[in-house]
Amino acid sequence: MNTVADGDGGSSATLESPDTSTTGREPTTDVVYQTLSNQRRRSVLRALLATERLTVRELTAYVAARECDVPVPSLEYKQRKRVYTSLVQTHLPAMAKNGVVDYDKSRGTVSRTDVTTAFAPYLGERQVETPVADADWGKRYLALAASFVVVAGLGWLGVPLLGSMPGFVYGGLFAGVLAVTAGIHLNTERTASGTNGSRSSENPRRRPGDWAFWRRTE
Numbered sequence: 001m002n003t004v005a006d007g008d009g010g011s012s013a014t015l016e017s018p019d020t021s022t023t024g025r026e027p028t029t030d031v032v033y034q035t036l037s038n039q040r041r042r043s044v045l046r047a048l049l050a051t052e053r054l055t056v057r058e059l060t061a062y063v064a065a066r067e068c069d070v071p072v073p074s075l076e077y078k079q080r081k082r083v084y085t086s087l088v089q090t091h092l093p094a095m096a097k098n099g100v101v102d103y104d105k106s107r108g109t110v111s112r113t114d115v116t117t118a119f120a121p122y123l124g125e126r127q128v129e130t131p132v133a134d135a136d137w138g139k140r141y142l143a144l145a146a147s148f149v150v151v152a153g154l155g156w157l158g159v160p161l162l163g164s165m166p167g168f169v170y171g172g173l174f175a176g177v178l179a180v181t182a183g184i185h186l187n188t189e190r191t192a193s194g195t196n197g198s199r200s201s202e203n204p205r206r207r208p209g210d211w212a213f214w215r216r217t218e
Contacts, residue, residue: 026118027098027100027115027119031098031099031100031115032119034094035095035098035100035119036119036122038091039067040063040067040083040087040091041091041095041100042123043063043066043067044059044063044087044091044092044095044101045100045116045119046066046123047059047062047063048101048110048111048112049116049117049119049120049123052111052112053109053110054109054110054111055108055110056084056088056092056110057084059087059110060080060084061075061080063083063087064079064080064082064083067079067083088105092110098115099113099115100113100115100116100119101113101116137185137188140181140185141181144177144178148174
């Protein structure tokens with residue numbers, strides 16, 4: 001049995017133990033205790049209950065923002081680094097070993113498992129804020145750029161109506177669409193920051209065994 005202190009105020013992480021495996025889709029008592037007794041691991045669970053797969057970078061930002069009680073854009077490098085080191089060296093390997101998450105170290109991704117969803121009742125919430133939406137917005141901007149290329153190409157080929165439009169009309173149209181999209185993006189991020197900037201209250205559902213003990217470590 002190897003025990004490693006996580007250094008973030010939670011309990012030690014037992015990386016190897018014969019009685020911490022999961023049975024089917026249900027975590028054992030030891031796995032539940034080891035996972036819920038640590039604030040960062042609870043944040044990881046909440047993130048994955050909201051989003052099936054995240055990069056370690058996205059997960060780090062979410063956990064650090066929750067822990068520091070600030071919006072993601074306001075995080076300092078040291079705050080991110082402290083959480084990142086703790087996650088990759090201690091929490092994610094331990095949670096992956098117990099089947100709580102699927103941690104792909106080579107790809108730098110963390111995914112939800114059947115065991116992850118089994119923790120939802122303990123956390124008292126099934127729907128939480130989405131940690132990161134940057135990837136979705138990246139896809140939107142890419143689709144927008146592709147649309148611009150197609151329209152410009154059709155105009156260059158002399159397609160009726162498009163071919164007769166002067167260049168400044170294309171420029172104004174593209175700039176206008178881009179400005180509107182960027183405005184929507186900015187408003188969405190501001191709204192998300194205002195929501196994520198304050199910690200959501202934890203109101204665990206009580207059930208036999210009462211796992212509310214973790215509230216003492218907040």
